[in-house]
Amino acid sequence: MAHPNAHPVIAVQGGGAPAAPTLLGQGPARIPTGGKIRAGIKVLTKKAAGEPKAQAIYEQGVAAGHSFEQIERAITEALPDLKTPLVPRNVPWFTVRAQDFPNPEIAREILDAYGEDRGDGRRLYRFPVVFPSDYWQAVMPHELAAWGAHEKHYWSQYSADGRVRHCMCHAPVPVDETGRRTIRLFGGRKTMVREDNGGGLCEPESCREYQQRQCNLTGRFLFFIPGIRSISAFELHTNSFYAMNAAIQKFETVGFLRGGRISGFLDRQRTPFYLTKKLMEVAHIDEQGRALRVPQWIIDLEAPVDVTALLRENEDTETALIQAQLATQVLQGSSVAASAEPLQPEAAESQAVMATEVASVEAPPLREGRPSLEQLMARAQAYGIAPERYQAYADRRWGRGWKINPHGRARAWDELERYGNDPQGYLDKIESELHLASRGRAS
Incomplete structure (x- = not known):
């Protein structure tokens, strides 16, 4: 069973093995x-x-x-x-x-x-911003939340499978056996599903707080500002559905063009994103149910970049490094079947069959260190991953343009290489990532 912190929210540039869990590192990674x-x-x-x-x-x-x-x-x-x-x-x-x-x-x-x-x-x-993660859910976290004077009373949260949205609240502070002294808590207050709200489901149309405008959509952008020295990110809060929805479209478009990347500068000219405001006619439903349009200044995310530059091959150092690494692996004939741990006879037989299947999809060798889409999909199938699930995962991780971008295909192949000895672990990772993506879309 996969560890609950095996797939952190924040993408670490360059990949590598996940850090070992620690006493204070069990939760998902957050951007300070x-x-x-x-x-x-x-x-x-x-x-x-x-x-x-x-x-x-x-x-x-x-x-x-x-x-x-x-x-x-x-x-x-x-x-x-x-x-x-x-x-x-x-x-x-x-x-x-x-x-x-x-x-x-x-x-x-x-x-x-x-x-x-x-x-x-x-x-x-108007000011420039650089995002620290390739996951838009990490740089634009959002939820439905009802706030009191000093703290959040209720908030939305998706179940582990990303299918059910719950209404959450703080759990009562427990007391000792005498009933007079509270128990000292480690790690802060605990949370629980709200029991008095339709079985704990978050359904805005039937929620008392939402209908009374006490619970609202709230989100924030997390970013660094070029030229402003700070080890921590800055934040910009917004309650605008229009601003957040438009930003998601920009993030996904840029990710499509950059092989899944939205972090860092956008090109070799060090072009950043920009945050500004745009006057828009926004739809509004009044108390009588009539649709009205009112002018509002809405946060707008700009990406003033030459699109053709993003599509050129071999334009950045990371692409060259990845291609060099893949070429070296091909020349050295690295085997995906090598395992550092002894296996039981049944597991060894299964691993041998898997290694044979993977080896068959690696011939012919990669052209100039660049995998074809057919090789990638065949290798994913050899790991026991359904093509449509791998396609959905890869689209989310590297953007929908990864298939036609050599940079994107190289990153996908490199990730498959890293899980050569653990196909089941990779399948678990894909399912976890798809659940996380589903939860982010519906928040």
Whole structure:
């Protein structure tokens, strides 16, 4: 049975064997963050704007670069009757505030490097980003979530097979046998399926919180900014279905052209993605069920790259290294049947049959170190992998253009090589990846 942490969310460039599990490494890998860029601003409600004290606190907080959470907290402390004194406002720029970064100097660096003055002061309208993973689910995590004042109350999560979406919540803190003292927890609070919500299923149309607008789609982009020094990624939150859906299409298009890669710079000219905003007519259903269209500034992911350059062969070092490695393996006649561990007689016989089948699909040898699609599919079948499952997995991992891109085919062949001694392990990996992809699409 495969270990639950055998396939981390974050792709490590260059591949290699997965790291051994550790006491603190059992969960899926996450991208650490160290600062927020916000999609808009918050302004005083009509009621709060009528309070001179609230107006003064708001203006002082904005001038001092405080976060809107800090400003709102200061207003509610001074005027307890104002429960929600601030509301979001859609604007064409991004908000960069010193208090949203552990190192406040980073906010100034970002505005100095990429800010523009379009007549309303220096603002951040458009800025370059580089993503740290080839999985869009890792660089744009998202979920349905209901938040309270200080923590998340409920959130969506898919089952291990990616077929059922559950409503999750925090589990009650356990107590000892006396019932008077809580048990000290290792690793933080535990989670559980919410029992009082239709058997724990996440069904927005029948969910009380979703219908009352307490539960909403929420997501964030995780990225680095060229020229801004930080070991942690930055994040940009969004609740826009349109922004996230359009970004997924851009990610998949770029992955199609780059053999599955969306991380790093896009080409040899060090072209990054860009995040900006675009004014769009967005469909909106009012309380009477009427479809309305309202203009909104929506986050837009740009990839200003020469598409033909992405399709050229042998344009980057990684492709050359992979091809050299494959050519060396062919010249040396490396055997996929070699095994470092002794086998039981039944397992040895099965492994020998598998090795014979794999060897048969390796003749004729690879042309110039580049596998053909037929060789790849035949070898996958020899591992016991159904062609349609391998095709679905490869499309997700390297983009749908992997079949016509020598770089993509080389990476696929290299991965098959690594699992030559463990076909069942590779089949388990493929099934796990497809379940993860299915869960990400439906979130």
